[in-house]
Amino acid sequence: MNNNNEDIDNNNIIKVIVRYGEIGTKARGTRKRFEQTLKENIKNTLKKYNIYSEVDILHTRLLLTINKDNLDKSLELLGKISGIVSYSPILECNLDINEIEKLAIEVFDKEINTETNKTKDIITFAVKTQRVKKKFKMNSMELSAHIGSSIALRYEDSPINLKVDLKNPDILLNIELMDNAMIFTKKIRGIGGIPVGTQGKVLVLLSDGIDSSVASYYIIKRGCNAVFLHMKLSEEGLEKTKKLCGVLNDYDCNSELIVVDYKEELKNIVSNLKKINREKYACVFCKKTMLKIAEKYAKENNCHAIVNGDNLGQVASQTLKNLAVISEGVELPILRPLIGFDKQEIINKAKEIGTYEISISKEIKCFAVPIHPITNADIREIRYIEERLERNAKKEEIKEEVENNE
Template sequence: MYNKVLIRYGEIGLKSRDTRRRFENILKNNIKLALKRYNIEGNIKTIHRRLLLEVEDNNLDRVISILKKVPGIVSFSPSVECNLDMKEIEETAIEVFFRKIEELGNGTITFKVKTQRVKKNFSLTSVEINRRIGESILKNFQRVKPGDITLKVDLKNPQITLGIEIIDKAYIFTEVFRGVGGLPVNSQGKVLVLLSDGIDSPVAGFLMMKRGCGTVLLHLKISDEGLEKVKRIYEVLKDYDPTSKLVVFDYREILKSIRELLEEIGKEKYTCIICKRIMLKIAQEYARRFNCEGIITGDSIGQVASQTLRNIYVISEGVSYPIFRPLIGLDKVEIMDIAKRIGTYDISTSKEIRCFAVPRHPITKGEVEEARELEKYIMDRIEINKIFSDNNKNYN
């Protein structure tokens, strides 16, 4: 019955006409890519600040789960389309409504009719349409009397809201599904996300996707188990950005050298700071290679020793690329809630994999000059160029 999906966006509608059309086209392409990932074909077009997707009815459940994860979509409704003829609208509305009643079973069922004239091209007002459709439903219900059902109008908290949107045609529905919102992926350029197997960085990547950024996900591998978790996280995040890439850089030897060399000179408390400074240098190189316009980390102020305000400053010094930290002001519970909502939390917490190089007493207030000297000391003793060359094969 439902072979059309009416898709609504939010911020896109506030843009100028040319920008809005460009964003609409990006969003349409993203929807097609998201569906194609699951071997679903669909025709999609723009209808006056809405998108209309046509799919096979037997794919509807899968389409609903896919559209929930496409940034730029605020809400959507599987709909039945009919002409802008009041009699046809009545007949279609009754058919849609009675099918919904069949799903709910017996008892008292409350409902209301809610009409929105997206285009003011219909002779009746929204209130007049609501009244006429509501009266038709009640009249037909009294005639059919399906089962032991009592039907009542409730304008405040109904069990069924029969929605009608008047555009080029009438679109009738009973469900409104929430989307991610935000802006379409790739409408704001591309960023490189430092992706670990933990809770935070996948959420940081998702939030940048939601703000319209395409992503390259860079994982600095320190264990095989961690990489396997990251691959699973990547499959989840790819639902939000079907254009994303995963790049794996084998970081184990570098991290081992950082730990050993700093221990030799009694500066192991700087291990996390130097590790992250070098991580950002590597991220910067990959950001250049992939034409990214910023680096994303999952830092949140005060969460661990390397994320004190002072250490974030020390770690960032010397990196020319912009570093964005979308989680910077969130606490752990807020981050966990988002991770659960987007589907990465269970993967991130499935097996705790601790970094083998974390010192017993990491410094919480590092000094820029000392960090700079220690970084140079490390970089002079590792073959970073050879490591980069060996890692070129790790593009996915």
């Protein structure tokens, strides 16, 4: 139980059963650690919106208790917490056949009278029982048949035309048997994955575009805490990025944003390349510089990898050859969650997670993109260019020193 019991009104509570998937495949010690992390993530995410809760770890489930007034917002937030595969608001009773039957009919009556079902000439239903713990004397099929018969009998003389459909029913009445019987009709899909914080911390290069936000989502879903690093080129881009961080913070409520002013650095890159007639390499050197800066901040913030939104072949800097030369010299692993995605898949996911409309608002184009960017950079040519840039930089230093001494 959490320490905020005084904020839970015991006369106005509702419970939500939370199910995980991949966590259940872990060894016992790892599973317990993941369960505890998921519990804390649920509490912390809800607390961010001043929703106080109790979360209990059950057998392969978690049980969330909240005030009824907070149900809608809590259900929305549970859909953003990695490690959860599904969740259901429930009513519960003792493991007694009469109590189960009474509560099941109460839940069914409420569901059949919803606006959706009222308009139907025929309403189909089914009862599904899962014995998570095998304490109850009846098996799953027996209990489902018993409750189904009781419901059919109740509506036998009713004007409602009720029929059984075990494959695709309008109403699926679920019963899960643990220490108590939990009864529900709604099963909401979660995002899956594993709990945030179980896989360490990563630094994410976050722009104001579509791809990097989606990459952030996928790496968070795989259990990583995110430190976002934004290479600022404009105030408009920064404001968009802050809004994106606000959305992504619901997926990782401990995420943070670091901003580096990159505009002058990029101007210098373009200017120096033009001096040696190599401006077509601007995108490659821009990305190489970004990764070097990212690695510096990653190490300072105890991050174990760098993440970006690269997608193979999408733009000039993301060809296979260019990715190889851009990554050269970076010690930390560079993770690219979107590397094999189609653009439309990325757009669809951005819409789903709530970042798309922010990303496409007031599109800000990079001033440094050359007319004909190189797409097949060679590492030997890159090293040659780097040597020339280094020699030119030293000449400038010597020239400046001489001028200062005169």
